[in-house]
Amino acid sequence: MEALFYVFSIIAVFSALMVISMKNPLTSALYLVLCFFALAGFYVLLDMQFLAAMQILVYAGAIMVLVVLIIMLLNLSKIKKIKMDLHQVFIAMVIFIILLVEITIYILNGSLKKPTGIYTHALINKIGNTQILGEFLFTKYIFPFEVASVFLLVAIIGAYLFAKKKY
Amino acid sequence: MIFWLIAEIIKILIVFAGLLMAAAYLTLLERKVAAKIQNRMGPMEAGFHGLLQPIADGIKLFFKEDIIPADADGILFILAPIIAVIPALTTFAVIPFGAPVKILGHTVPLQITDVNIGILFILALSSLGIYGVVLGGWASNSKYSLLGGIRTAAQMISYEIPLVLSIIGVIMIAGDLSLSKIVSEQSHIWFIVYQPVGFMIYLIASTAEMNRVPFDLGEAEGELVAGFHTEYSSMKFAFYFIGEYAQIVVNSAVIVTLFLGGWQGPLLPSVLWFLIKVFFVVLIYLWLRWTYPRLRYDELMDFGWKFLLPLALANIIVTGFIMILINK
Structure with a gap:
């Protein structure tokens, strides 16, 4: 492995x-x-x-x-x-630094963690991780899940409006 | 362990050889069915009633000149037909083609590998088939190829959504994504009885996914010469053909597994039942091709987005409601 x-x-x-x-x-x-x-x-x-x-x-x-x-x-x-855009370079640098800091923090703080809570590896393999994932999405994480779907709906309607507009 | 390894390798070889043979002989079957529908004889010269025709075709294609257009993108031009074939051949890895058999005291499931997300594996691979077509169309650097490639890409994306949604009804009833579980759930009654709409949507959407008539806009002969494979010749062209026909076999096998009870059946051995069912679904695909004329492009898009997609969504909702009502 x-x-x-x-x-x-x-x-x-x-x-x-x-x-x-x-x-x-x-x-x-x-x-x-x-x-x-x-x-x-x-x-x-x-x-x-x-x-x-x-x-x-x-x-x-x-x-x-x-x-x-x-x-x-x-x-x-x-x-x-290829045009060089200074704004792009600046934004890219900022994002790069943020990501680098984030990754460093994670690597420094993170150690080997075992899954916590009632779900052990054996249990996950028995039930199947798809079912567990679905259960969590519709119980504990229902709010973020619904927010994400509303965002997608907004994006669809937005795309439709852009496509419909005659220029 | 060693027994398992050997059994696995033998299964892979059998499936691989069987799939390639089926793809080759499907060309003959298609020509024979077309001939029957158009009241002709079809190929008769090579072998008894044209039985050696696929081999003759293969040899002919093998000895043709292999042309790479001067302006083509060399690597992608060679890569595209390979990408077109691989997903079609790999999909069969998760399809159970028979009941488990006992050999030397070991139980060998007649399925190359039983992934717990079998259906998603199939869908993921079938969504990759599009790259072969699109890259082939682009790398040829010819306007007909490019138009064919773009058309096909738009069409395949549109029909992939109803294709995926049509299966969800089956997943809801079976309560599992593993194909062997789905087959064993159908021991009493086939899922086509519960999911007739899902079956029809899958049949239509998979025909569109494979670019077959009446949805073969990507290679419409009248307008685009031959579409995305206009510039291809010799074995590269043959690869596209193998991919297309292997895809027919694979899609039929998926339909049989999801809707028609898989390998289950009385009296006859399970593998034979599987082959019979696959053969009949293949015949439906061929029948469709030689019966319907090609759709216009706007009709094709309208049909996919305004009819199949809402129907697939409605099918999911109705299935869910009924399942709650009867407390399954």
């Missing part, structure tokens, strides 16, 4: 690096798909098959397809010059 972890890590890091270093945006997008696959592999290693399947179904199968589709429609090969 440990060997698999390193294999997935190497794939994930390599493909993530390729995403930001490739000139062709379509190649970048495809490397991002590869990165999602590696992440799905991590989920499987963590006994979270449901999340792994969702990762591939939603991210690799739906969202990235839309991204690829848009890149194909834009015909980006004609755009030769």
Whole structure:
């Protein structure tokens, strides 16, 4: 299992690096798909098959397809010059520092934690993690779940309004 | 442990060979069915009633010149047909194709692997089939290919949603995502009885997912030459074909597993029951293709978004209500 972890890590890091270093945006997008696959592999290693399947179904199968589709429609090969935008650099630096601090704090504070509460590994394997996930989503975490769905609804209506507007 | 490993490898080889053979002979079956519907004979020359025709076709494709267009994106052009085939062949890994058998005192389930999220595995892989088409269309660097690829991508995204939603009714009734559990839940009554609407939606949406007539807008011969595989030749072209026909077999097997009781049946051995059922669902797909004319593009989108999607959602709600009413 440990060997698999390193294999997935190497794939994930390599493909993530390729995403930001490739000139062709379509190649970048495809490397991002590869990165999602590696992440799905991590989920499987963590006994979270449901999340792994969702990762591939939603991210690799739906969202990235839309991204690829848009890149194909834009015909980006004609755009030769890459403009440097100082605002972008600034925002990117801020986000980078925040993420770095966050990761460092997590690594320093985090140690190997076992699942707490009544759900032990044996119990999770017996019931199946999909059922437990569903139960938690509809009981303990019902509020965030509903908020997320309302946001999605708003986004759908917004997209509809944009598409309907005649320019 | 070693027994398990050997059994597993043998199962994988059998499924792989069977799927490729089925894909090859499906081309013959399709031509024969088309011929019957159009009152012709179909291929008759190679072998008895054209039985060797798929092998002849394969040899012909193998010896054709392998052309890569000068302006094509080299790596993606080669990669695209491979990506088109892999999801189709991998999906079969979670489908149970027979009752567990006893060999040398060990119980061997006739299923390559029983993942506890079997259905989601199938859906995840079938959503990847789109990349082969889209990348092939883009990498060819030809306007017909690009148009075909874009059309197909938009169509597959639209029909994937009803496809996923149509299965949820089955999951609700079975109460499990594992395919072997779903099959054993159907020992008394097939799920098609509870879920006739879900079955119809899955049949239609999967036809659209596979780009078959009446939903083959991505390769509409009259307008796009051959769509996304216009520039392909030789074995790369054959790969697209293998992928398409393997996908038919796999989708039929999924339908059989989810709605038609899987391998369960009286008297005959379970594997035989599975094959018979798959054969009949395949015949339905072929029948659809040679009966209906192609939809127009706006009709296709309207049908997917304004009819199939609300119907699939309504199916889930009605199923839920009935399940609460009868306290299941």
